Amino acid sequence: NAGVTQTPKFRILKIGQSMTLQCAQDMNHNYMYWYRQDPGMGLKLIYYSVGAGITDKGEVPNGYNVSRSTTEDFPLRLELAAPSQTSVYFCASRAAGLGVEAFFGQGTRLTVV
Amino acid sequence: QKEVEQNSGPLSVPEGAIASLNCTYSDRGSQSFFWYRQYSGKSPELIMFIYSNGDKEDGRFTAQLNKASQYVSLLIRDSQPSDSATYLCAGGTSYGKLTFGQGTILTVHP
Numbered sequence: 283n284a285g286v287t288q289t290p291k292f293r294i295l296k297i298g299q300s301m302t303l304q305c306a307q308d309m310n311h312n313y314m315y316w317y318r319q320d321p322g323m324g325l326k327l328i329y330y331s332v333g334a335g336i337t338d339k340g341e342v343p344n345g346y347n348v349s350r351s352t353t354e355d356f357p358l359r360l361e362l363a364a365p366s367q368t369s370v371y372f373c374a375s376r377a378a379g380l381g382v383e384a385f386f387g388q389g390t391r392l393t394v395v
Numbered sequence: 396q397k398e399v400e401q402n403s404g405p406l407s408v409p410e411g412a413i414a415s416l417n418c419t420y421s422d423r424g425s426q427s428f429f430w431y432r433q434y435s436g437k438s439p440e441l442i443m444f445i446y447s448n449g450d451k452e453d454g455r456f457t458a459q460l461n462k463a464s465q466y467v468s469l470l471i472r473d474s475q476p477s478d479s480a481t482y483l484c485a486g487g488t489s490y491g492k493l494t495f496g497q498g499t500i501l502t503v504h505p
Contacts, residue, residue, distance in 0.1 A: 324495030381427040386438040
């Protein structure tokens with residue numbers, strides 16, 4: 283069982299470039315999330331989705347976009363990359379319900395230079 | 396802003412001792428609380444969650460929740476060097492969104 287799969291694992295972008303971080307889960311979870319983690323800090327929510335076609339902003343959405351056309355996939359788009367977007371990005375998914383575990387992908391380490 | 400604050404670290408304990416990790420939260424709408432362990436360069440992995448006042452035990456781990464004081468804690472008994480990691484406290488809100496604390500680095504030395 284693959285769980286949550288993120289690609290790529292590492293990426294270096296130049297300022298102003300764009301890219302898409304891919305996230306796929308095979309657990310049929312309705313809820314999916316994108317978090318970023320800056321060095322020495324906790325995770326901050328960028329965007330989340332409660333099902334195909336439904337997305338909403340989290341705490342730090344500026345500079346990012348998402349889409350959710352299927353239950354399995356939840357890509358994160360970075361437009362016009364900036365050094366402030368240098369971070370580790372985690373995708374997560376979970377089933378609905380109270381106290382349900384969220385499963386995290388292995389992360390994408392992004393550096394913007 | 397809804398926040399989760401963890402006690403300042405890093406925390407260093409000898410092998411076999413009890414490690415105590417603490418967390419306070421400001422959002423009374425948070426219904427459940429999670430403790431994640433994160434090894435360097437890895438993704439967070441769930442240790443425990445709790446949503447009722449009181450204690451919840453799982454092996455060497457005990458989570459405590461006091462909603463009146465808005466306080467969550469994690470006790471690790473018989474600490475092992477393999478417990479050395481960053482521990483993240485998170486509050487769960489609507490749609491399973493998590494608000495994380497900044498993490499506490501725990502080192503267990505032999």
